[in-house]
Amino acid sequence: MHTLVVGLSHQTAPVELREKFSFDPDRIMMPLRALRDTKSMLECVIVSTCNRTELYIVADQLHTGEYYAKAFLEGWFRVAREEFVPHLYVKTNKDAVEHLFRVVCGLESLVIGETQILGQVKQAFQVALQAGTTGTLFNHLFKQAISLGKKVHTQTEIGQNAVSVSYAAVELGKKLFTSFAKKTVLLVGAGKMSELTAKHFQASGVKEVLVANRTFSKAEELAAIFQGTAYRWEHLTKALLEADVVVSSTGAKQFVITHDMVKNVLLERKKALFFIDIAVPRDIDPSINELDNAFLYNMDDLEEMVASNIHLREQEAERVEVWIKEEQTAFREWLDTLGVVPVITALRNKSLQIQADAMTKMERKLPDLTEQQRRVINKQTKSIVNQMMHDPIMRMKELASTEEKEAALRLFKHLFALELDDAQADQPQEKMMPSGLPLPTN
Structure with missing residues (x-):
């Protein structure tokens, strides 16, 4: 028996190619069983996310397992082999096991240490169990991998530190406010970065999202995403009075939020205002930091925090690498006993x-x-x-x-005079490819 992983990921393939190989999670049973019924395949699990599509396979032979895995991808998605094979990676046996362990620990993710992939692998394994496409080897390997992933995410801080500018803004906000439950976020400008930052704030529990933009129709469109309120540009001061957090990204050539504007707002509202300026050039006059109850962070502040947190995650990743080596040894010892x-x-x-x-x-x-x-x-x-x-x-x-x-x-x-039939091969009967899939020509 041999273990293989055949896949495409954000590390090897552009998004326009990856999206061609995306399995529908609600219809994954059919391709799972089709792959399992393919020649040379003994067990299989399919992991399909926005950043990766991977076939985990136990095959009777390495060469035929790899060949028919590629043929399966070609036939199922009807994409010419020469279009995707240059972007494909194939890992076998101990390298395949190490790859799975690295995936569940978040070491192969676009953002190192992210936790979502662990749940996605767990779900993929559970579906494969239901489909009956796993056996002794994968039942043991995936349970071991999932346990390792849980250990990494509960006993290290690899996923605890913000490593995106938009999420770092939220982390900074948490240092000022104990809770976002009753807070209001104002987006000044309707750019993508403002939208992404607002999504993180909303996920952290903010009460309301306001949007002010020079083009009012765009303000209305963005406000609708958050079931929020749109403000016309001339009513920006009024929106500031309502807000607790201000995220600004307009692309203007001069300050759109000035020292005097904020000073007057603070005198009227008598509550703290938290500003996040993610515009280049800057939208917000840096002198507002001199005002009581005004807290301003710009891109340099956020990027410094992100760089520091990436370093912390990399340090934690070194601990995780040691655990992965230990788990590889444990799996190899278990595998050796199967014989x-x-x-x-x-x-x-x-x-x-x-x-x-x-x-x-x-x-x-x-x-x-x-x-x-x-x-x-x-x-x-x-x-x-x-x-x-x-x-x-x-x-x-x-x-x-x-x-x-x-x-x-x-x-x-x-x-011990044990009567075992040594000639009896522990191999499944040869299976045919699913209808419509290409067979080898050699």
Whole structure:
């Protein structure tokens, strides 16, 4: 058995290509089962997000597994292979396992340490379980990966520090206000950055969003996104009186919010105002920082905070890398024991059969035994068998991860006279490709 991951991500493919390979989450069962029924495939999980589409596969052979995974993508999405293969990455066995661990920990994300991908991988695995496309290997691997992801996001601060300008603005606001529950955000200008920052504030619980823009129709459009209120440009001062947080990004060549304007607003409202100037050139007169109850942050402040937080995440990522190596070792040790499981099972079955036969003979020779005596003798003889088998089984598990594994297995079977059919291949029957998918020509 071999493990592969075949995929496209933001690291290897542009968005216009990635969007061609997006699976509908509400209809993922069909492609999952189609992939599982493809030749060479034994198990599969499909992870499909806005930043990545990945096929996780257990295949009987590496070459055919990779070939038919590419053929599946080509046929399912009807995109010519030469268009996407240059952007495709293929990772096998230990590299595939490491990649999955890195993905769930957020180390392969567009923003390092983001937590959303862990839930997406967990959901993908649960759907694959329901579809019946996983087995012994992936059931163990994905559960181990998800546990690792949870550990990383609960025991480190890799996802705790803002690493985008818009989210950093919210984090700064939290230092001023204990809660956003009763606060109002004013967007000055209707740019994309203002909109994104407002979305973060809204997610943090702000009560209301106001929008003031030179073109009133654009103010109305943006206000509608947040079920907020639009203000005409000449009513900007009135909007400032209503706001607690002001996000400005107009593209104007001179200050649109002046020192005197804010001074008069503060005298009337007698409450703190938090300004975020994300415009270049700046929209807000920096001298307002001299006013009581006025707090102004510009792009330099936010970018400095983001750079510091990225550094902190990178430091946490170094801890996570160590954990990933440990989990890889644990998985490899578990995988090595799979080969000895049939031998250990055969030994246990044989030893228990010997014990059962001995009990049958004893009961014939001692017919006057009470039921209580039979139970005691049965329990004790089973205990003797288990104790005798414990050390050989443990030694066999230890040898399973060494280079002498195959020779040790043969010796083990010979010493205990275990009847196993070595010629019986543990391979599934050959399967046909789903209808309409291309077959290899070589």
